[in-house]
Amino acid sequence: MAARPITDKDRKAVKRLHAQGKSRNDIARAIKRSPSTVSKIAAAFTPPLTFDRAPQVEAATRARTADLAARRAAFAERLQDIAEREADKMSAPTLYWEWGGKDHTYAQKLADEPTATDRRAIMSTIATAVDRSLKLVPPKDDGAAESRSVIGDLMAGLARDYAARHGGPPPEHEEPEADDDA
Known part of the structure; x- marks a missing residue:
């Protein structure tokens, strides 16, 4: 055909x-x-x-990636909220209750705080929620590296200024000897 x-x-x-x-x-x-x-x-x-749909596909992929990042951030916030609510329970009064005995009687007791076993379970919940939150949205650099860089730049500038004024590098710092007489 x-x-x-x-x-x-x-x-x-x-x-x-x-x-x-x-x-x-x-x-x-x-x-x-x-x-x-x-x-x-x-x-x-x-x-x-x-x-060629590469530009449209690329734009759609960027949009989807941004949407997923926003959803992960929102869920990480929910997990952080859970961790904080659980942390509030660590020292809060706790109601314990039971049904028991041959007559199936109900008994309850208000404790000043959870038992050690319950506090361990609460801590486990907190740790899991925080860990998962951090995996979803890792913390940003706290700026420590930038601070160290600024301090390093400042120290280098001070050394250059000293050398310009005194004709040589600053003397090395020596720790004072400990006074053994005291």
């Missing part, structure tokens, strides 16, 4: 649908031709029509 010839109607449809931003496969379905035929038609135009 011979391939169906490409018609002017096919060419016009490809050009129109391409201008609408349709993908090669969408155009192929719309004009009931194969994707390779649509590619042949698109390549015959001057300049050739392309179906």
Whole structure:
């Protein structure tokens, strides 16, 4: 069976649908031709029509990545809230209750704070929530490296100033000897 010839109607449809931003496969379905035929038609135009969607895909990927980062940050905040609520329970009055005995009686006691076993369980919950929160959104650099750099720059500047005023580097710092007589 011979391939169906490409018609002017096919060419016009490809050009129109391409201008609408349709993908090669969408155009192929719309004009009931194969994707390779649509590619042949698109390549015959001057300049050739392309179906390079890399910029759109890249933009969509950036948007999705940003959305996921925002969702992770929001969930990390929820985990931090859980940890903080659990920490409040560490020293809060705690109600203990039980059903028991042959008559299935109810008894309750208000303790000043949770038992050691309950405090361990609370600490475990806090640790898990904080750990997961930090894994979702690691803390930013606290600026310590930048502070060290600023202090280093300051010290180097002071040394240069000393050398300019005194004709040489500053003397090395020596620790005073401990007084053994005391």
